[in-house]
Amino acid sequence: MSKAQETIKSIPEPTLRRLPSYCQVLLGLAEQEQEYVSCTQLGDALHIDPTLIRKDLALAGATGRPKVGYVTKELHQQLEHFLGWNNARDAVLIGAGSLGSALMGYKAFDQYGVNIVLAFDHDPDKIGKKIHGIPVLPLTRMPNLLERMKVHLGILTVPADDAQSISELMVMNGILAIWNFAPIALKVPEGIIVQNEDLFSSLGILSSKLAALLKRTETDHEEVLT
Amino acid sequence: MSKAQETIKSIPEPTLRRLPSYCQVLLGLAEQEQEYVSCTQLGDALHIDPTLIRKDLALAGATGRPKVGYVTKELHQQLEHFLGWNNARDAVLIGAGSLGSALMGYKAFDQYGVNIVLAFDHDPDKIGKKIHGIPVLPLTRMPNLLERMKVHLGILTVPADDAQSISELMVMNGILAIWNFAPIALKVPEGIIVQNEDLFSSLGILSSKLAALLKRTETDHEEVLT
């Protein structure tokens, strides 16, 4: 193992997941020209324990001053830099269906460090057209283009059945990180990063909480009746 | 506090988050007419520790037989029932932009216990039209309709700036659970369920992992040179 690999501190995933929301709030405060910000203030805005925020910020390498707090603009820039969002990374999107198109239309994306340069699909109706300004090309042209463009980030928005085989194609052509919107667990070679964005996992929480809530109110009504 | 409230076991969120993926795999296996399934098999498919799956299933009330495993179909139905996905719940969607439209087009949705019956927007170009078969109405008609239709689940896909005020409108009209796609922390009255679906939080993990990976390879190259 190289020295570099040894020394990389692995930041906990929950922390990485929270950093973007700090960025968001900080940007707003910076625009309002608020010079300093405290963890208490961030915590109020996001409903997160201030101590936790302080730890997160420390992990991202930011430092503040006792009593004063953090310099808003500076902190925002530090976090952006830490996430690598200061200069957007090129990405390709595979699967220009409704979800894929929606993502291509997300204008704020480049603000979050992602710049979708190309889309691929095998639907002849879509190939050759542009969606939200992004050209849609046939999957067959992927090998040639990815190599030439040195793109390492791929957004996968194809149906579940196609996801595995297409992910293999992506990896073969130099993609190192896959943002996977298909609701299946991809099998990828070691070292390849997969981030699953499974909408339905959220629905698991939401449905069962709502069911419990409704059941509770029902039972309460029954009790009133007896 | 009512007896019902006391006795409700609170299932850990990570478990609730995993149940949908079990459902998905089980449905596939059931279609392949596989009669029995073991936690080992589920774990292989999803890259999850079998013991953890066994615990999750137990929490959802499912039981299996030693050496044999679980009855595939039965287990699938139990989980579906536990999540309340056996008969789809009516929902409304607010914000028929690109993301909202994409969600309306998701055909598999009713399979996950959600049935979008109406959409609201204030864009005159969209009002009165149907998107993927779902009528889009003006926001002003929300109060009247929600009450009459007894809908308790709302999907919020409006821009961040509108999200707070619209969520208040939703709550005022009987919405009990909000699936929030706007990247802000909503302030809601106690008892209202909010499930945030913040795409950018995933990007936090992905970006920093990819950045670390690329940095590592760079450094390795440098070392080769020295």
Add this chain to the structure above:
DNA sequence: TAGATTGTTAATCGATTAACAATC
């Protein structure tokens, strides 16, 4: 100075993993 806030160490909490008996 007094008080708010950072930075850090210790305590708690909860989820995952390991161990193992029960069982088909």
Add this chain to the structure above:
DNA sequence: TAGATTGTTAATCGATTAACAATC
């Protein structure tokens, strides 16, 4: 029977929260 698998209890691990000294 032997071996695989469930069900459950104990051990581990890691994240969050609490406590508190340092500091502007």
